[in-house]
Amino acid sequence: MYDTILVATDGSDVANRATDRAIDLASTFDAELHVVFVVDTRRYGSSMLSESDDVVDDVERRGQEILSDVETRAAVAVTGAVRRGRPHDEIGAYADAIDADLIVLGNRGLGKGGKIGSTAERVVRYVDRPVMTA
Template identity: 65%
Template sequence: MYDTILVATDGSEPADRAIDHALDIASTFDATLHALFVVDTRRYGNTMLEDSEATLSDLNERGRDVLSTIEGEAAINVTTELRNGAPHEQIDAYAREIDADLIVLGHRGLTSGDEIGSTAERVVRYAERPVITA
């Protein structure tokens, strides 16, 4: 049913739940798992990031740390990818590149609240493949 699964993370608690679900699903279906971290350049503004290479470097390092933790703790092989840009666009683009059968992500990211976050909503709305939010 699922051969290739993409889990998107921003290091938040909902993303951690999504990772757990993605690992379970990948193990159940003996699927390939890809983990993606997107540095949201929209949040900080491209102008600010262009002027401060150190800030972008720090954000990318955080992404590498999150992905490294997933690789280290997973009982299966995980392919990781770090990208910069609008998260929903990068998630959809990477899912198409790897021909993912399923996208798994947290229902919201680092911001607080109970409602679905804007990234999750956009991925659910526009991705042309099944999406699970955790």
């Protein structure tokens, strides 16, 4: 049913729940598991980024740690990537690049409140692939 599964994570509790679901699905269907962490460069503002990449570098290091954690937890092989940009755009582009059969992500990430987070909503609306939120 699924040959290639992509899970997007930001390291939040909700994203970890989605990651666990993606790991289970990949094990069940003997599917390739890809994990993507997106550094949302819009959060830091262009003026900060032009002065120093230290903040973004720190976030990228955190993303690498999260990917390493997923690799440790998974009973299947994991391919991971850290990308910069708008999360829903980068998730969609990565899904297209690997021809993902399914995208799994948390229904809300690091932001508080709401029923569904803005990134999850945008992925569901604009990415032309099946999406599961957890």
